[in-house]
Amino acid sequence: MPMPQHVVRGDGHLNIDGNFTIALEGYKDARLASARKRFLNTLSRETGIPYHHEVTSGQAILTVRTAGVDDAVLKLGENESYHLEVTSSHALLTAPNPLGAMHGLQTFLQLVTITPEGFSAPAVTIDDEPRFPWRGLMIDAGRHFQPMDVIERNLNGMEAVKLNVFHWHLSEDQGFRAESKIYPLLTGKGSNGLYYTQAQMREVVEYARDRGIRVVPEFDMPCHTTAWFVGYPALASGKGPYKIETQWGVFDPAMDPTRESTFEFIDKFIGEMTRIFPDAYFHVGGDECDGKEWDANPRIKAFMRTHGMKDNAALQSYFTARVQKLVAAHHRIMEGWDEVLQPNTPTDVLIQSWRGPKSLAAAARQGNRGILSTGYYVDLNQSAAEHYLADPLAGDGASLTPEEKKRVLGGEPAMWSEFTTPEIIDSRIWPRTAAIAERLWSAQDVRDVNSMYARLSVVSDKLESYGLKHQSFTRPMLQRMSGQADPKYLAVLAGVVQPPVGYQREELKKYDWYSPLNHLVDAVPPESEMARKFKNLVGVIVAGNASTEQIQKAKKWLTLWRDNDAKLEPSLKRSDITAELTPVSETLSQVSTIGLSALDDLESHRVADSATTQSGMQTLKSAEKPQAVLRDMVVAPVEMLVQAAHAQKP
């Protein structure tokens, strides 16, 4: 995962044992040497076989033949192809450049599995290259700061699934996270001490480049800029003084586009940042301006009248055009969110679409290139399947001309960080982002959801073993919230609940920067694997295709959930953090009781009467509502069972 473009299965397996060696041929550089080292480290970790980095002499088991060099700075649209041949005795990886070779090494690592003869890779011939050249991941370090280890382990995850752009959202109303030496108060007053030093940002650029990943920094302007104004209030359209924002939402503060000093500041700042970030693209945000500070400032209103700007959109358009010139003067291509697209926007400006395929298609028609983020907001707790099926060229994109389609460069999962901490973030990004990575790399018609989930489960384990914590983060959180070393009954409950989808969480409860993210809703992954499996099983049962074993399995699970409440309930009172789960646990028990009864009816071909069905459905409807900001994922499949029990023929 992502599925390669062309795969031909051969005969037999290549053993990966203590004799495994890898040699680099053709073009060589430090990046390839380091890729070889990381490859051997990962393989050691996968197999437990020590590979000690000796440079191979003589013929190696795996030969990596790299034809030529790529540029010092990674470029959009670089050749990322590779050819991998595995036979039962050797493997050969050829690529035009180090980037392709690195992708091929990741594919090889994914081929390695345990077999009756130990670890091995199947004989196979693979020709591969990506569908889209821009396959990103955005991490918002503004709202909740994410320390270096979070960034680095997520770059490892990106490499594993061949994502190639790290979009680093570095400033927000809630914090300015990039050290500026020219304007030290940006972090001095706007970060609470939580920021990346210039040395650290350079380290990230280097670390990413080593893994074939470009780094595009984002400094969101003219809005989402409260943190800038704490140290530099003269940039703002309002009177100030400003404080770092601690609420979530859209806020009024906006840069003052009418002052030349604003653009001088931005010019110098961009200059400083481009000395750290060599990538050709520079993201200036541009989203969600409510314009209230502009409306409230008579001088700005006067400026608009003088220059014939009819509304705030026109004012922002003026601002964006000015910033675009500054970005261009620093030899960078501007990138921005949907809002930066105006009729007069230069066509080299790259549009990141958060409003949907329609605006992405509109940008492409207007001659601008764009990438899709709608459908890929991984902080919103949608299922992997939903993300997987969102295609940059679906909807309005499908009707573009071939020329216009080429302007759709790819997409980017966006990890906004209102509800995440360094402990939780991996689970919000992974493994679902691997499904999006496949969408962006593999052919458009690779869209079998069952196959995706089966492969995602394997990749998820690999990602965890590469150092990500999306699987292991739950248990210590349950231990802490329960005060128990082995919170097994709490784990049963945790296994079938999910956080709310979309923006519902904020509607259910008030949160801000100070809100502890230490409740069950924070400790469970966005998608319950257990509940998904149960739903699939129920699907088979209501279709009348279930075996006796399958029905027994469903019963076993429902019984487990029904009986869990009696065991869990006494311990929930031990803390406020778990006390709120009492009704959640009770509801799970009730829902499961209804499910068991419906299953009995189905098994004995007894049609449930309308009264029972109606009363059951009423309970279930009410159980659909989130409790303790959690969704009970057993409810929907049990509804299916109840309806099937009522609908069957006697």
Next chain:
Amino acid sequence: MPMPQHVVRGDGHLNIDGNFTIALEGYKDARLASARKRFLNTLSRETGIPYHHEVTSGQAILTVRTAGVDDAVLKLGENESYHLEVTSSHALLTAPNPLGAMHGLQTFLQLVTITPEGFSAPAVTIDDEPRFPWRGLMIDAGRHFQPMDVIERNLNGMEAVKLNVFHWHLSEDQGFRAESKIYPLLTGKGSNGLYYTQAQMREVVEYARDRGIRVVPEFDMPCHTTAWFVGYPALASGKGPYKIETQWGVFDPAMDPTRESTFEFIDKFIGEMTRIFPDAYFHVGGDECDGKEWDANPRIKAFMRTHGMKDNAALQSYFTARVQKLVAAHHRIMEGWDEVLQPNTPTDVLIQSWRGPKSLAAAARQGNRGILSTGYYVDLNQSAAEHYLADPLAGDGASLTPEEKKRVLGGEPAMWSEFTTPEIIDSRIWPRTAAIAERLWSAQDVRDVNSMYARLSVVSDKLESYGLKHQSFTRPMLQRMSGQADPKYLAVLAGVVQPPVGYQREELKKYDWYSPLNHLVDAVPPESEMARKFKNLVGVIVAGNASTEQIQKAKKWLTLWRDNDAKLEPSLKRSDITAELTPVSETLSQVSTIGLSALDDLESHRVADSATTQSGMQTLKSAEKPQAVLRDMVVAPVEMLVQAAHAQKP
């Protein structure tokens, strides 16, 4: 843990909620600011409550009052005391210097637990200081290289349990791990590319200092030096050429003590390393010289005759004395293993005892200071209890005069790395090293093993949440060796087996540097918590003190183990790595069957006849023998059951 010297419990609890703040008073420096930041990070991770590092204004919940400065370079014997008062409204930590303040912060973190009102710390007054000034941890990065993240997360663990010396074993026959710019071939030919750069070593020194930990480097000489000779054969007593050693054991290569060039090399090298490692102590090893290269070299034999050296010990003594002068010339105090102690050894030389309390006491009597490592070899898979009860002043140490006792500075767990990888190493060090840390910090009479295990279990969870992987490493290894996403039956088996103790592993199977460490013996912790609990339970049962619930619990466990084999066995054939477990699993089933029958006899007061008892004991005796390099830890308690069933009165 470690248990403070004086603890007085107060009334009530201090709530740790969103309003928690911490202020630094008195002396302030960057190290304290960084300790405060790490403290808040850890507290956030513990509670899920975000603490955003704002500097507290007004009165804080926790005030840290530091009286004065400590030296830029940490020193042996520095004041490490602190006073901590927690009331239901505030907490005050006072310390004479940052070191004490940092220890107090760690104690505070350990006080925080979940309660019915959320997270809180109990009201308490603590006065604390360590029993021994040298509380170390040695990591052998020579045999298996350990990357930076391993070192750093283990330094975090050390800080949490107040260990204060990181002893970094940097050279071995199997690899030279420290970059020298003067002698680049040390790593260039002697490391396979696996070494620490000078920048990385400096980073470790800084990282450790930030956590109140001194770093003592060790360069073992004149033996354990094969890796030096690959690049610099002229240092050796033999003819060469030399290759990096890939076997385990004691090897012949030894430095040539008869050449002045040897000492010139060592002099320059020590000079270079002391510019990286500022600590007052410098470890030169000195252990395990077999002298064979000296015996085989006529020039060396002649030198010995000329200088009236009667044996190799005398030659090594000459070498050590020369090296000691070089170390002293670089303003360092020499440290070495037992062997460096000779009648004429200067009394400032520090002796690290691996031969036992007797040689440690002998050193103290001779006027030398020393530390104990015997009994603390954590790579040998002994129980936490055994380590815990080993006291630097027990045995021969007990009969020392008070003056001599003061020369026993403390101790050091030693993590030798034949059987470890970066994936496994945390489990070999933790949590047992926390028990040793308590031995070295707390009063000599704090030695209740049950209390230790109860507290160790809590500290173990905390250490895991600080980033160590001693708990979480097992599961991914079981997944990999089984190829199963949820290897639950394998996990049952894994829960009750242990690696062999001491040097038995090497007797059971041939291992070298290339041996995969990916078998069950590598994936299980050195001490099975499940088996320990079962053994305690059986202790209660055979003493006739068990409740019905306790007997039921024992039955439930034995039944689980008896029935596991039938479920596990079919999947074991899937790979060679698991196939060897077939007899292990079968034996567990047999042993448990015998245990169940003995338990029945005990429950129904039926005396088992001699024939049954004897046949059972025979099976059990044979089950004591390791299979697949694994010990079945259920055997011993079942033997207790069988004997009790036979011995009971009808």
